[in-house]
Amino acid sequence: MSEKIEYLKRRVAARKMSRREFVGRATAMGVSAAAAGTMFANAAQAAGPVRGGTLKAGLSGGASSDTLDPALVASEATHGILRTWSDTLVNVSRDGAVVPRLAEEITSSPDAKTWNFRLRKGVEFHNGKTMTPEDVVATIERHTGDEAKSGAQGIVKGIESMAIDGDIVSITLSQANADFPYLMADYHLAIQPNGGKDDPNAGIGTGAYIIESNEPGVRTTFHKNPNDWDPDRGYADNVEILVINDATARTSALQSGQVDMINRVDPKVAGLLDRAPNLTVKNVSGRGHYVFIMRIETDEFVNNDLRMALKLAINRQEMVDKILRGYGSVGNDFPINAAYPLFDDTIEQREYDPEKAAEYYRKSGHDGSPIILRTSDAAFPGAVEAAQLFQESARTAGIPLEVKREPSDGYWSEVWNVKPFCTSYWSGRPVQDQMYSTAYLSTAEWNDTQWKRPEFDAMLIEAKAELDPARRKELYSKMAWMLRDEGGLILPMFNDFVDAISTRVMGYEDDPNGELMDHFAMQRCWVEG
């Protein structure tokens, strides 16, 4: 029988057999329909990409007030649209390495203060203009400055000066940063002709697809860029991105075949959806995490014994099972996981231990009055339930928690970064340096746990300038231990990205950088049949 199956697989690889035919014959030989589907997918994937057809994505996170300006991209649908028409200097690969894109070669001065990007030659924008170093400099300039209103403002802040030498753009930083190329992978920094200074909303870039029509919050249609510089992408002739904000509408659009891929599948239905015959649910562990924030400088949480008691009183596995329905992994009270480069996997996992928690709670000398935990659905999906689970597990350890539900409107301005104890969400960053610099540096604006340790800051700055990976890893490991044992962060879980794709879509790969292959799925997937 296996010979016959092999024969069928070869027919598929040679594109001589359709999915329907293959599954039909394979099941006739006693293979289950699900297994036959997988076999077909593998065989077709091995055969390489197919060109042609239309790829349709249904994405949440769009509104009729959206624009095409890369600087203002903040939600998923606008992110997906941007990725489809634009390129950045570099990308971050699935295993966390920097991949040259519009920059062909990246070198730095030995002190990691000056970075040289040699640009790819002969790259054309959609309007026929050839990309020049001036365009790159203008793009970065447009995101700098107080009036820029750009999502990348914090990233380009450290740039001191830029210079052009032939086809090389050299960027000098005010402070050494070994991770600088990672920052250039930020999607806001999509290269536009003259940096988009003439018309930021033009939607003209160097991507695999050219925008045909754009109705904000409804639909954006694209056709293949005939002069694309990268032959290994842009397989479909046309791409359509539909904005479908309602989760149920999104899943029914996929099930009824009106779209080929969707983002943000509700974990509550993901298991059921995966049983549907014509689609697959893809969950990819990423760097986003659901957290409880204790502000160290408040009267209560200045006491590390109380912080430790609460860290031990949370049942992490239960949270992953009940809040994420298994689509996630447990956290260890520091914001880094295996999805980051230079992660130290030898750091001991903290477990739920009510007895030890009770011991620390007694040691802290807390007066026994209920500790108020503020929460809202705005923090993350299921935040209210997560707070209640925490309340229960802490009760077992004899620690009284009082869950206070706050309105979603204004949660990020009135509660988070203001009140002593609350639920929150962090989306993660491509590298450890960026994550720590954003939220754990003494001077960081978003240092929500009020973590202010000079020795931690010193290690962070040392690691930033260190080009030896072994030494950097060691520094990051020390920082992680410190934060885990003394910080104000309770990190019970990292959430997965949950996408669903139709079985006619090929070329999907798990990417921890973001949902739908970090939104590159529209450029890199192809449709079969």
Added chain:
Amino acid sequence: MHPIVKLVAQRLALGILLLFAASVLIFAGTQILPGDVAQSILGQSATETTLANLREQLGLNEPAVTRYFKWLFAALHGDLGTALTNGADIAESLGKRLKNTLFLAACAAAVSVPLAITLGLVAVRFRDRWPDKLISAATLATISIPEFLLGYVLAWFIAVKWGWAPSVAMISDSMSLAEKLHAVALPVAVLTMVVLAHMMRMTRAAILNVMQSAYIETAELKGLSGLEVIRKHALPNAVAPIVNVVMLNLAYLVVGVVVVEVVFVYPGLGQYLVDHVSKRDVPVVQACGLIFAAVYIGLNMVADIVSILANPRLRHPK
């Protein structure tokens, strides 16, 4: 002047006056919204100078009355301004959405109004017998179920299970009329179910009221059949209340269907308004408010005029 012309002219004048009053309310309402427009556009990056510049640019330093008349004057010339969030021309983007909304409303009305009136007539003809009870029970059931649930249930069976109609009712200019009708089949079905009961019950009640009259008895004694009596003698005398309730439901179909738009991803005016309200995009909110007010006032005016025209005492004065 014929008194009926005078009455209609009075109605029209009153409608226009009402629209102006509504425009004052809309403008005042958006002014008392918390937060300064300039502040909400600039957000975190606001500084004293940028705030002052933007206020100057938007004309926020002028008194509210001056701004109101400027806005009204521009709106009367078809200039609704540009959206603060994405700088798009409001008249243009709103026009597209309005066209979609009117298309959906027209399709739903074309199905639901004749259906409701026919069902109402049938219910009267078979009053208190099983067809009447069946019609009442069925329409009351569909109006009682929340519309999003009706939408999801229909989408599950008709789009996912059987594949007869799409669950994403996205229409675009490149589609033919037949394609558009196919695309909106599910939202039209849901909207029909939602508005049917109200119109059907009103038709039934209005005609039943007339059925007590002496002339109906005379018509019956003349030997006319049941449906003939209703069609020729009862219905014309019950037109006024029926038109009123029909217009009320048409207005609902234009301004109140945001839930159905979300469930079926329909690019209508409701979703457009909600998106901009959440971003405090005041000019768009004002423009939408004006359109909605005009639709309500216009349809109610039509109902009034039809009731006037339907009254023979006004049509043929002594």
